Amino acid sequence: MSRYSALVCGAMLLLGSCRLADSTGTQAPTGQYDWSGVDGIRGSCCERDSAGVSVTVVHGLLDLGYNSGIGRYDWDWIQDYRYPDGTLQSVQTTFSAGTYTWDGKAFAFSDTLGLGIMAGYAAPGQVTIEVRGHQYEFLKLPRTR
Numbered sequence: 001m002s003r004y005s006a007l008v009c010g011a012m013l014l015l016g017s018c019r020l021a022d023s024t025g026t027q028a029p030t031g032q033y034d035w036s037g038v039d040g041i042r043g044s045c046c047e048r049d050s051a052g053v054s055v056t057v058v059h060g061l062l063d064l065g066y067n068s069g070i071g072r073y074d075w076d077w078i079q080d081y082r083y084p085d086g087t088l089q090s091v092q093t094t095f096s097a098g099t100y101t102w103d104g105k106a107f108a109f110s111d112t113l114g115l116g117i118m119a120g121y122a123a124p125g126q127v128t129i130e131v132r133g134h135q136y137e138f139l140k141l142p143r144t145r
Contacts, residue, residue: 028065028102029122033138035060035077036126040135054082058090062127062138064100073100073109075129096131 059078075096098112107120120129
């Protein structure tokens with residue numbers, strides 16, 4: 001890439017009109033992705049803590065440079081907490097957020113919330129992120145804008 005091209009692309013990135021690409025020009029698969037499962041198991045997952053509270057992940061959304069900005073990501077969960085007395089509480093939380101790089105084949109996610117560096121990869125219409133021995137799978141949502 002010439003110095004002029006680098007300056008033009010840098011200016012375009014600042015203006016938000018350029019997409020993150022690797023040195024071969026391969027576009028990063030930016031967009032919004034809906035959580036579809038973990039470790040090959042589709043649908044929600046549930047755990048019970050020592051106090052008897054059942055915690056179920058009912059929805060997840062991964063934003064790769066869509067609303068979060070070029071080279072940034074946000075991963076949010078909606079979790080249901082069912083307490084032993086039968087009450088239910090739904091809570092939306094940010095599970096992971098930070099920056100990512102794309103080399104044309106794989107992602108490197110750098111989490112600012114404590115998870116550290118995570119690996120990820122993409123196939124047409126989907127993204128998988130590896131976190132602490134588990135593979136979280138996401139399917140691309142249709143573009144809305």
